[in-house]
Amino acid sequence: ANAQNAQLIVSQVGANTNWKMCLDTSLDAHAEAKTHVRWGAECQTYDMSMLAAAEFNTTKPKVEVKAQWSKIPEC
Incomplete structure (x- = not known):
């Protein structure tokens, strides 16, 4: 199988913070x-x-898209 994978981690820098965004993708x-x-x-x-x-x-021909929110933010 010919697959492309990527991972991106964005982190807030600071002494009292632990906020991050993690993104994993594959094609x-x-x-x-x-x-x-x-x-x-x-x-x-x-x-x-x-x-x-x-x-x-x-x-x-068709395109299928699915999205799943396990945990979502409240407004």
Whole structure:
């Protein structure tokens, strides 16, 4: 399987802070992309995942997108 993976961590710098955003992504050769985003204290306060897949080798090409919020912020 030919896959591309990336990870990004953004952190707030300071003596009394532990806020971070963590982003994990993967893209495979079958036109499927996955992203997992976490943010907050040590990347554990909020959580969201997304999946996008495309299929072009059929008579009816399609794109499928799914999003899942495990923990969401309150307004």
